[in-house]
Amino acid sequence: MSEILVQIDGKEVEAREGMTILEAARSVGISIPTLCHHEKLEPFGGCRLCIVEVQVGDWTKRVVSCVYPVEENLVVRTRSGKIDKIRKMIIELLLAHAPDSPELLELANEYGADKDRFEKEASFCIHCGLCVRYCAEVKKKNAVGFIDRGIRKEICFIPEIASKECWNCKECFPLCPTEALQAAYVLTKSLISPPPSFEPASEE
Amino acid sequence: MPRVNSPSELDKLRKDILSNRDPQKPCITLCAGSACHATGSGDVAASIEAEIEKQGLSSKVDVRKTGCHGFCERGPIIVNHPEESCYFQIKPEDVPEIVSQAVKEKKPVERLLYTDPDTSEKIIHESEIPFYKNQERLVFGSNGSIDPKSIDDYLAIGGYSALEKALSRMTPEEVLEEVKKSKLRGRGGGGFPTGRKWEESRNAPGDIKYVIVNADEGDPGAYMDRSLLEGNPHAILEGLMIGAYAVGSSEGYIYVRQEYPLAVENVAIAIEQAEAYGFLGKNILGSGFDFTIIVHKGAGAFVCGESSALMTALEGRAGEPRPKYIHTAVKGVWDNPSVLNNVETWANVPLIINKGADWFTQIGTEKSKGTKIFSLVGKITNTGLVEVPMGMTLRDIIYKIGGGIPGGKKFKAVQTGGPSGGCIPERLLDLEVGFDELTKAGSMMGSGGMIVMDEDTCMVDVARYFIDFLTDESCGKCVPCREGLRQMLKILTNITEGKGNEGDIALLEELSEVAKEASLCALGTSAPNPFLSTVRYFRDEYEAHINEKRCPALSCKELIAYHIDPEKCQACMICARKCPADAIDGGKKKIHLIDQEKCTKCGTCFEVCPARFGAVQKISGEPVPPPISEEKRIITRKSKQK
Numbered sequence: 001m002s003e004i005l006v007q008i009d010g011k012e013v014e015a016r017e018g019m020t021i022l023e024a025a026r027s028v029g030i031s032i033p034t035l036c037h038h039e040k041l042e043p044f045g046g047c048r049l050c051i052v053e054v055q056v057g058d059w060t061k062r063v064v065s066c067v068y069p070v071e072e073n074l075v076v077r078t079r080s081g082k083i084d085k086i087r088k089m090i091i092e093l094l095l096a097h098a099p100d101s102p103e104l105l106e107l108a109n110e111y112g113a114d115k116d117r118f119e120k121e122a123s124f125c126i127h128c129g130l131c132v133r134y135c136a137e138v139k140k141k142n143a144v145g146f147i148d149r150g151i152r153k154e155i156c157f158i159p160e161i162a163s164k165e166c167w168n169c170k171e172c173f174p175l176c177p178t179e180a181l182q183a184a185y186v187l188t189k190s191l192i193s194p195p196p197s198f199e200p201a202s203e204e
Numbered sequence: 205m206p207r208v209n210s211p212s213e214l215d216k217l218r219k220d221i222l223s224n225r226d227p228q229k230p231c232i233t234l235c236a237g238s239a240c241h242a243t244g245s246g247d248v249a250a251s252i253e254a255e256i257e258k259q260g261l262s263s264k265v266d267v268r269k270t271g272c273h274g275f276c277e278r279g280p281i282i283v284n285h286p287e288e289s290c291y292f293q294i295k296p297e298d299v300p301e302i303v304s305q306a307v308k309e310k311k312p313v314e315r316l317l318y319t320d321p322d323t324s325e326k327i328i329h330e331s332e333i334p335f336y337k338n339q340e341r342l343v344f345g346s347n348g349s350i351d352p353k354s355i356d357d358y359l360a361i362g363g364y365s366a367l368e369k370a371l372s373r374m375t376p377e378e379v380l381e382e383v384k385k386s387k388l389r390g391r392g393g394g395g396f397p398t399g400r401k402w403e404e405s406r407n408a409p410g411d412i413k414y415v416i417v418n419a420d421e422g423d424p425g426a427y428m429d430r431s432l433l434e435g436n437p438h439a440i441l442e443g444l445m446i447g448a449y450a451v452g453s454s455e456g457y458i459y460v461r462q463e464y465p466l467a468v469e470n471v472a473i474a475i476e477q478a479e480a481y482g483f484l485g486k487n488i489l490g491s492g493f494d495f496t497i498i499v500h501k502g503a504g505a506f507v508c509g510e511s512s513a514l515m516t517a518l519e520g521r522a523g524e525p526r527p528k529y530i531h532t533a534v535k536g537v538w539d540n541p542s543v544l545n546n547v548e549t550w551a552n553v554p555l556i557i558n559k560g561a562d563w564f565t566q567i568g569t570e571k572s573k574g575t576k577i578f579s580l581v582g583k584i585t586n587t588g589l590v591e592v593p594m595g596m597t598l599r600d601i602i603y604k605i606g607g608g609i610p611g612g613k614k615f616k617a618v619q620t621g622g623p624s625g626g627c628i629p630e631r632l633l634d635l636e637v638g639f640d641e642l643t644k645a646g647s648m649m650g651s652g653g654m655i656v657m658d659e660d661t662c663m664v665d666v667a668r669y670f671i672d673f674l675t676d677e678s679c680g681k682c683v684p685c686r687e688g689l690r691q692m693l694k695i696l697t698n699i700t701e702g703k704g705n706e707g708d709i710a711l712l713e714e715l716s717e718v719a720k721e722a723s724l725c726a727l728g729t730s731a732p733n734p735f736l737s738t739v740r741y742f743r744d745e746y747e748a749h750i751n752e753k754r755c756p757a758l759s760c761k762e763l764i765a766y767h768i769d770p771e772k773c774q775a776c777m778i779c780a781r782k783c784p785a786d787a788i789d790g791g792k793k794k795i796h797l798i799d800q801e802k803c804t805k806c807g808t809c810f811e812v813c814p815a816r817f818g819a820v821q822k823i824s825g826e827p828v829p830p831p832i833s834e835e836k837r838i839i840t841r842k843s844k845q846k
Binding site: 046069082127129150 | 676679715
């Protein structure tokens with residue numbers, strides 16, 4: 001893999017071909033906020049919080065750094081008035097759903113986001129998809145998925161799979177930035193009971 | 205069907221088909237497109253067949269069920285060939301007269317002819333009717349003369365000659381150059397140069413390449429892709445084949461909405477027939493070029509019209525756009541280079557190959573070449589599909605072709621480009637339609653939807669309607685689109701309900717900016733357009749709703765009241781009898797009163813009050829006048845005696 005030289009926030013960074021801006025930035029300790037990113041998972045590009053400004057020649061554009069690949073002589077700015085304004089709004093929009101999420105509150109503090117800007121609709125889930133993708137990509141079980149679309153989109157455990165797979169896994173729980181997942185899981189658990197033949201494996 | 209193995213065999217087949225056809229033989233063509241089907245063309249067709257049989261004309265008269273003719277307002281439509289006399293709004297009971305008088309005796313049936321609204325004269329020929337006369341129907345025109353279920357009909361009008369020309373007389377590079385030279389731009393929305401897209405795919409690494417027809421038309425009110433696929437499927441297949449040859453693809457897909465059953469049916473028949481003749485399959489026309497087409501039925505998600513979402517759906521997964529910064533032309537379906545073009549774009553390709561790029565570039569404007577099909581709907585006299593050269597003004601489309609606004613109402617705006625398009629006001633009616641011109645005006649070409657609105661339309665409510673549509677149709681993956689639209693819809697709904705606050709416009713603008721800048725796909729980045737264009741041209745309406753709690757168009761239910769003007773009420777009882785809420789108090793010779801508590805604002809009283817009285821009024825932004833005293837409600841009519 002060849003080295004690619006990029007400039008992030010004024011700092012020269014050596015990146016490998018195929019790396020994203022986010023990976024290159026983090027490799028030298030430059031932080032870019034994310035909510036839907038996880039190093040074990042394919043980039044999702046859903047929360048858009050990692051948006052940055054890139055300059056190619058005279059042309060400046062805004063891209064999400066978790067997906068955008070590094071290229072030679074790329075100049076990246078991880079903060080600007082516009083970037084901060086977009087991030088602030090994204091945080092405010094999500095706080096309407098998960099007003100007590102510590103991760104969101106910390107970000108709100110950093111970007112001066114107003115926790116109460118939008119009417120509360122506490123559904124807890126912010127659709128980062130970490131649980132859904134972790135279950136699909138790492139565990140390869142697909143016990144939890146998205147249902148519906150648009151503003152009615154939700155995460156949902158598939159009872160038939162969840163009843164077999166989830167009891168001894170629950171690895172998605174700590175990934176959830178808002179604890180929505182647990183709520184959904186508990187709900188599903190209350191709706192179904194494991195088949196009579198099912199015996200949970202003993203915990204070691 | 206004999207397989208056609210070479211250009212000369214195609215030539216022979218075409219001559220055989222034509223020699224068996226007498227251009228002077230009477231032929232009744234009936235529009236059997238979806239719109240005419242909805243107005244009863246199925247029954248008319250049955251009645252034509254029965255009548256021909258009854259009058260013993262079976263061997264003397266041909267009957268052809270064609271695709272959409274475009275003048276959907278006046279369907280079902282019959283055009284008699286060769287004289288091309290046309291008749292509108294045909295009912296089964298009109299058929300005997302048409303057959304005996306128009307077909308047999310060659311005498312026009314006066315009462316079923318089109319009447320020119322300006323001169324009141326009857327018009328016999330289709331080409332002389334203003335709706336058609338002012339169009340340039342290069343792509344759509346063949347719809348009226350062929351049976352879409354017959355490949356021989358398509359061959360008879362020169363079909364597959366462009367394919368033959370490309371395969372036998374041009375290299376793939378030459379085909380690509382010709383399309384690039386034609387400056388054809390994508391008819392599906394973005395207006396990306398078609399040739400450049402093809403070239404990008406052609407040059408992209410990979411042995412497997414795909415060409416795809418985007419027939420996932422989802423804009424409310426738009427149906428030109430549907431009508432083309434239903435009415436002339438072979439033209440799209442031919443365009444796709446030529447594109448595949450240029451790009452180096454041997455497999456094509458047609459992604460068509462499941463909700464378009466006739467399009468699905470006709471495309472499937474067309475593919476079967478093309479395979480039988482050997483226009484699809486191995487070694488097409490002996491050229492060594494192989495190509496197959498697979499039809500994929502979409503599950504009805506608007507977002508699947510977006511290229512990467514469509515390709516994800518094609519792969520069998522939920523149709524969500526991809527966040528990647530790489531063109532689908534380079535990495536598309538299963539990461540292979542994939543050229544996706546809209547139905548109408550593909551339909552232009554055979555024309556360009558047959559007539560040449562130089563011919564094509566003579567039509568249209570500097571940057572938008574050729575024609576565009578628009579679906580002209582809404583508050584317009586002549587609803588239908590119209591094809592005009594790029595550069596025609598909105599005014600000409602709406603007034604010369606569309607016949608203006610019905611009911612003596614005033615034009616207010618035209619919404620173009622589908623849900624993510626925008627509203628263009630009256631003062632910009634002389635705008636010449638073209639990709640860049642419409643974008644500059646804050647709207648877009650989109651796939652060609654054109655919804656005309658009159659003075660009774662509230663522009664805030666229009667923005668609310670389209671944002672509502674988009675909150676449903678967003679895939680819900682990225683925050684700026686999903687959450688931004690959710691908040692925009694709440695604010696807009698509040699404004700139309702009289703619950704708007706100062707600062708709402710600024711907040712909507714901020715939400716719009718974030719959606720435009722940060723959304724994942726084009727649905728999100730263009731989603732704020734309905735708001736942005738209406739606030740740009742109709743800001744005063746927003747302000748009236750917010751500051752004065754008044755709807756200037758008298759349309760928003762929560763902001764209007766119905767009132768009976770005591771000076772005008774003649775106590776005719778009509779409104780009182782029709783009121784479904786029993787909210788009108790009235791009697792003979794007693795001026796009627798609306799009980800505002802009971803009124804549901806359905807508008808029935810307003811509609812039924814005789815125009816000569818015009819006593820029912822809509823009020824907005826001011827209090828309803830208090831009821832007059834009981835004594836004053838008694839009407840003492842002057843006696844009619846002399």
